[in-house]
Amino acid sequence: MGNFKVKDHYFDKAKRENYLARSIYKLEEIDQRFKILKPGMIVVDFGYYPGSWIQYTSKVIGDDGRVVGIDIQEVNKKLTGIKNVRVYQKDIFNISDLAQLDVLDKFDVVLSDMAPSTTGVQSLDQIRSLNLVESVFGLLPKFLKVGGNFVIKVFDSQDAQNYLKEQKNRFNEFHYLKPKSTRSVSKEFFVIGKQFKA
Ligand SMILES: C[S@@+](CC[C@H](N)C(=O)[O-])C[C@H]1O[C@@H](n2cnc3c(N)ncnc32)[C@H](O)[C@@H]1O
Structure with missing residues (x-):
């Protein structure tokens, strides 16, 4: 291999289809399974950069919708014309x-x-990751309408499982999914909450 980076099937597919990241296929699978996005919706994407979720969302919500991306990284100019x-x-x-x-x-x-910057120390990374997830759940009353939908990336741990069980009742429907395009060694999965209660 002339290149040390592992370029897998989804990486190639994203490149071919002009998506900014392979993560597009995670959101696509989530949306196809759980019907999160609809034309005309107003959506916020926390930690959007480089922006493949924005590209996907922009297509589904159409001209009457709007997607707002927020990231600590410098604005990706490839998205500013959409x-x-x-x-x-x-x-x-x-x-x-x-x-x-x-x-x-x-x-x-x-x-x-979103994901926290990792240290390589598993116990520490798990704590940081759960802190981030808890903080995002904490922001929901400010950002999400009653009846709205939520998707969040979580790194698996016993503490994360316990925390999520407590959050379940804030939505009418609550699902877990490990998308096919997630590398099998990865401990990440997604939580999908539908119809936020309050
Ligand atoms: C895995 S990337 C997102 C990839 C994106 N979904 C896509 O499809 O292109 C996670 C992003 O979260 C951002 N992030 C982490 N913490 C953040 C925070 N507190 N506020 C805003 N962005 C944050 C990082 O800068 C990083 O760009």
Whole structure:
């Protein structure tokens, strides 16, 4: 192999189909299974960069919808020309008011593919990851409409499982999925909450 990076099937497919990351196929599978996104919806994508989830969402919600991406990374200019997309360079935990995102109302859907920076020390990474997940669940009342949908990436651990059980009742439907395009060694999976209660 002339290249040390493992370029798998989904990496090649994303490149061929002009998507900004292979993660597109995770959201696609989640949406096909659980019907998260619909035309006309207003969506926020926490940690959008480089933006394959934005590309997917933009197509599904269409001209009447809008997707707002937030990331601490510099704005990806490849997305700024798309009509129903807005991207911001911000830390999601520093948004005090939705007006900072030029929206008036809460969102129909909150997506989060965020991950903390990893240390390689498994126990520490698990704690950081769960802290992040808990903080995002904590933001839901501010960002998500009652009746709205939620997708979040979680790294598996016993503590994460326990925490998620406590969150289940905040939604009418609560699902777990490990998408096919997730590498089999990865401990990540996705939680899908439908119809947020309050
Ligand atoms: C796995 S990437 C997202 C990939 C994206 N879903 C896609 O399809 O292109 C996770 C992103 O979360 C961002 N992130 C982590 N913590 C954040 C925070 N507190 N606020 C905003 N973005 C954050 C990182 O900068 C990183 O770009």
